[in-house]
Amino acid sequence: MxxxxxxxxxxxxxxxxxxxxxxxxxxxxxxxxxxxxxLEDWLVLEKWDREYLIGVSGDIRFTVGPVDYFQYADSAKEERPLYLFDLSFTDKLPSLCMDYEGA
Structure with a gap:
């Protein structure tokens, strides 16, 4: 810089x-x-942990490239790891939309 x-x-x-x-x-x-x-008042920071997300997603799987997201997240050692970005997120799990303010 x-x-x-x-x-x-x-x-x-x-x-x-x-x-x-x-x-x-x-x-x-x-x-x-x-x-x-x-983000100070955003309740999902406490609510959305791994166990909760796995519980609500059931059989729905999210992927990062060819691997399951949670499998990737558990083993990622990169300085700049990938993050989950799924355009159909709200279609797959509409119940999580309610956690967003104004939803």
């Missing part, structure tokens, strides 16, 4: 911003922003 970049901090920081304001002021303008305090 260039030294001059380290001395410049022009990224806006916002806490408690509405989705509409975020989209209008940052996403549509392709502007960087650090969102502060967004």
């Amino acid at each position: 260039k030294q001059e970049w380290l001395g410049t901090d022009d990224i806006q920081r916002w806490g408690r911003i509405s989705v509409e304001d975020f989209v209008r002021d940052f996403e549509e303008l392709n502007r960087l922003v650090l969102l502060l305090g967004c």
Whole structure:
């Protein structure tokens, strides 16, 4: 990283911003922003552990490439491990949608 970049901090920081304001002021303008305090009240941080997710997913399997996600997560040693990103997540497990605020 260039030294001059380290001395410049022009990224806006916002806490408690509405989705509409975020989209209008940052996403549509392709502007960087650090969102502060967004996860403090999110109950899934305590609720969604491995045992809970396996319990609610039943026979549904999520994969990272050719392997089961939990198998991968148990053995991953990478500095930048893969994360689960499944576009049909809400179709596969609609009950988990209720854990999102506003769902």
